[in-house]
Amino acid sequence: MPDKSGNAYALTILSPIRAGHLDEIAYADVVRSRLDAWNFLENSPMARVPQTYLCRYFVLDDVFTQSLGGGDVFGTWQDFLSIFSDRARRRALPHEDHLKSRYLVFSCNFHGDLDAYLRGMWLAIGNEIRHAWEFCYAFDQVRNADDFVAYMKKCRLKASLFFVGSNDDPLDEQLKALYLKQEFGKFVVAHQGVPAAQLQQAYRDFIARVEPANLAGPSWSPGQYRLRQENQ
Amino acid sequence: MTKILDLLDIQGNVIKAYGRFSFPCARYLLLRIQHGERGRAFVAAIARQVTTAVTWGDGPGQIRKPLATTNIAFTFAGLQALELPEASLRGFPPEFVMGMKMRKAILGDNGPSDPEHWDPVWHGEQVHVFISINGQQPDYLEQRYQWLLGLIAQSEGGVSLLRGHRGDHGAADLPYQEARAVMENGKLTSKEHFGYTDGIGDPVFEGLPGSPQRVEGRGKQTVQGWEPLATGEFILGHLDEAKEYPRAPAPLSLARNGTYMVYRKLHENVGSFNDFLDREGRAYPGGREQLAAKFVGRWRDNGAPLTDAPDVASKQDWDRRFMQAAPAEKDRMLSAFTFDQDADGAKCPFSAHVRRINPRASLQTTPGAFDTPGALANRRRILRRGLPYGEVRDPQRDDGNHGIIILMMQADINRQFEFVQQQWINYGNDFRAGNDKEIILGNHDAEYPSRAVLPVPSESDAAPYFLRNIPRLVETRGGDYFFVPSMTALRMIAEGSVDPT
Numbered sequence: 001m002p003d004k005s006g007n008a009y010a011l012t013i014l015s016p017i018r019a020g021h022l023d024e025i026a027y028a029d030v031v032r033s034r035l036d037a038w039n040f041l042e043n044s045p046m047a048r049v050p051q052t053y054l055c056r057y058f059v060l061d062d063v064f065t066q067s068l069g070g071g072d073v074f075g076t077w078q079d080f081l082s083i084f085s086d087r088a089r090r091r092a093l094p095h096e097d098h099l100k101s102r103y104l105v106f107s108c109n110f111h112g113d114l115d116a117y118l119r120g121m122w123l124a125i126g127n128e129i130r131h132a133w134e135f136c137y138a139f140d141q142v143r144n145a146d147d148f149v150a151y152m153k154k155c156r157l158k159a160s161l162f163f164v165g166s167n168d169d170p171l172d173e174q175l176k177a178l179y180l181k182q183e184f185g186k187f188v189v190a191h192q193g194v195p196a197a198q199l200q201q202a203y204r205d206f207i208a209r210v211e212p213a214n215l216a217g218p219s220w221s222p223g224q225y226r227l228r229q230e231n232q
Numbered sequence: 233m234t235k236i237l238d239l240l241d242i243q244g245n246v247i248k249a250y251g252r253f254s255f256p257c258a259r260y261l262l263l264r265i266q267h268g269e270r271g272r273a274f275v276a277a278i279a280r281q282v283t284t285a286v287t288w289g290d291g292p293g294q295i296r297k298p299l300a301t302t303n304i305a306f307t308f309a310g311l312q313a314l315e316l317p318e319a320s321l322r323g324f325p326p327e328f329v330m331g332m333k334m335r336k337a338i339l340g341d342n343g344p345s346d347p348e349h350w351d352p353v354w355h356g357e358q359v360h361v362f363i364s365i366n367g368q369q370p371d372y373l374e375q376r377y378q379w380l381l382g383l384i385a386q387s388e389g390g391v392s393l394l395r396g397h398r399g400d401h402g403a404a405d406l407p408y409q410e411a412r413a414v415m416e417n418g419k420l421t422s423k424e425h426f427g428y429t430d431g432i433g434d435p436v437f438e439g440l441p442g443s444p445q446r447v448e449g450r451g452k453q454t455v456q457g458w459e460p461l462a463t464g465e466f467i468l469g470h471l472d473e474a475k476e477y478p479r480a481p482a483p484l485s486l487a488r489n490g491t492y493m494v495y496r497k498l499h500e501n502v503g504s505f506n507d508f509l510d511r512e513g514r515a516y517p518g519g520r521e522q523l524a525a526k527f528v529g530r531w532r533d534n535g536a537p538l539t540d541a542p543d544v545a546s547k548q549d550w551d552r553r554f555m556q557a558a559p560a561e562k563d564r565m566l567s568a569f570t571f572d573q574d575a576d577g578a579k580c581p582f583s584a585h586v587r588r589i590n591p592r593a594s595l596q597t598t599p600g601a602f603d604t605p606g607a608l609a610n611r612r613r614i615l616r617r618g619l620p621y622g623e624v625r626d627p628q629r630d631d632g633n634h635g636i637i638i639l640m641m642q643a644d645i646n647r648q649f650e651f652v653q654q655q656w657i658n659y660g661n662d663f664r665a666g667n668d669k670e671i672i673l674g675n676h677d678a679e680y681p682s683r684a685v686l687p688v689p690s691e692s693d694a695a696p697y698f699l700r701n702i703p704r705l706v707e708t709r710g711g712d713y714f715f716v717p718s719m720t721a722l723r724m725i726a727e728g729s730v731d732p733t
Contacts, residue, residue, distance in 0.1 A: 189683055189698045193515050 006168035027135035047223020055108035237439035247285035255366035265313035270390025276726035305714035310360030323481030353396030449567030489718030529586035
């Protein structure tokens with residue numbers, strides 16, 4: 001299963017959380033509450049990580065079984081044996097799996113190369129990363145960007161979890177494209193029925209204002225999720 | 233085999249839109265139960281006069297059409313006050329328990345539609361009982377009303393009639409909500425105050441009495457043609473479109489043949505509507521009246537659907553055929569349209585009323601994607617009852633006493649009414665219309681100005697037309713969620729004999 005689709009990369013990280021506790025709160029629950037605290041910030045720290053399309057953090061407590069699989073070809077024989085022995089009946093039940101530890105899961109889609117992305121992430125939000133991963137196995141040995149890249153690669157699960165909703169263009173190009181589409185929509189609605197000469201002049205003014213070729217110019221900013229008066 | 237419903241057990245307003253059975257005037261009353269036992273005695277007395285869904289006739293053994301009708305329904309607080317067993321109460325769905333005011337975020341009742349601006353009768357604690365009276369004539373309505381007042385008086389304080397409905401001339405303490413069909417040139421019409429004919433496309437479901445032709449355009453659109461919807465979409469205790477019984481409280485006899493009713497008082501901003509129509513009508517290439525048709529998907533004069541009469545020329549042709557048609561064919565022409573030949577919305581826009589509230593098969597954009605073309609619409613249908621209220625005295629003003637009382641019946645308020653309100657009226661993504669709202673009912677506001685697209689055929693050189701700065705045309709002025717019990721359940725509630733064990 002490829003984690004790359006064109007220039008888009010789907011990263012899935014499962015970092016096992018140590019079994020200890022801080023005061024009387026399990027490490028995994030501390031991790032969860034630290035991540036929850038990000039929801040109360042003006043914006044997620046991940047908005048500062050370059051080229052992030054979309055990402056998600058959560059703590060995985062265990063795997064859950066909605067219903068157990070059916071019996072195999074020997075099922076009828078086992079059913080028959082269970083008349084005589086309850087142990088036979090229990091042995092015939094499908095096996096139920098559990099995780100050995102709880103995990104910090106980081107699922108992320110971004111543009112470009114994995115090493116460069118992780119390095120950029122460490123440089124942008126190193127403190128937040130240390131805070132979130134503090135109780136994960138062996139994270140105390142992570143001291144710099146190189147260590148972080150190596151650590152994350154060890155925790156990587158090739159799951160190809162791609163989010164729908166973006167292509168594989170660089171983030172600033174996608175944001176600029178969304179901005180232009182939205183502003184153009186507003187322009188069309190605002191200039192409906194305007195005479196051709198006037199429309200042409202207005203369109204020139206519009207182009208001068210939105211600067212289609214300037215990625216650093218007017219655009220949506222990474223992580224922006226509120227309509228604001230100024231899209232700067 | 234054709235399903236037969238026990239019409240003597242179902243309340244009449246579930247099956248019949250009384251306005252279409254020559255009951256053009258109504259009064260809607262709200263009450264509070266003050267005392268459980270005396271309240272139940274009052275319900276028992278009412279129950280003896282509650283109008284059932286039975287088919288009326290003058291022949292031997294038939295039940296004659298009454299001069300006035302009476303129907304009754306309860307909020308969750310009302311059922312509590314009537315001392316329904318706790319185990320039965322716990323079986324009611326959460327949205328019904330919460331009531332309409334608490335669901336305002338989902339319903340988009342914000343700004344002028346916020347419950348703080350509703351009629352005073354809705355302020356404070358939840359109302360308990362809804363009673364509707366419809367009359368063939370105002371006199372019969374008054375007689376039935378006086379009878380009801382007598383019963384309230386006899387209840388020895390068991391129930392009280394709540395005042396606080398707004399009416400004409402700034403009145404805000406009326407004891408009932410008056411409603412009546414709109415008159416035009418001295419004749420009764422099925423129109424509301426914006427001039428549109430209302431209630432043409434009411435759903436047809438299995439067991440509903442009436443001519444089989446009515447299913448065209450009102451049932452569900454299948455590859456074989458039109459078929460009646462499953463009974464359980466509208467009446468509890470029957471299989472629904474998922475071949476399941478709708479969730480319902482125990483015991484079965486409490487729920488079966490009952491339904492849920494949404495009462496909503498919608499004020500119509502007639503001045504804003506006319507002003508908006510004038511303003512956009514001057515610029516819109518098709519002219520003012522065609523634009524009015526684009527808002528709803530039907531022409532105002534006779535209800536002709538835009539899908540079959542998209543422009544003035546085709547409308548003239550449609551009108552000619554309509555004039556010559558027999559009554560059954562007239563009805564078919566009004567209801568039996570599809571969006572199959574209008575995938576781009578060039579005839580009936582995606583934000584038009586009829587397309588939003590009943591998209592028919594149009595949400596299946598890839599042929600054969602679902603097991604039946606109407607799969608995404610069939611579980612969102614609602615029986616619509618009710619009548620306009622008030623009178624437009626000055627068509628340039630918003631602030632008169634005019635609007636519509638809409639009563640919506642369904643088996644699942646959350647899946648049907650609330651979904652349609654949230655996803656299809658106040659949001660447009662399912663219609664590939666972004667966050668464009670339904671033009672007439674959407675909760676438009678000035679802070680984030682609403683727009684709607686009136687598309688043109690994809691092969692056309694013409695530009696689509698954009699409606700801009702749509703004003704709030706309709707405002708909520710009150711409402712709640714009610715349980716409409718069957719006659720059996722009503723008698724059990726009155727006797728205090730509901731037994732969930």
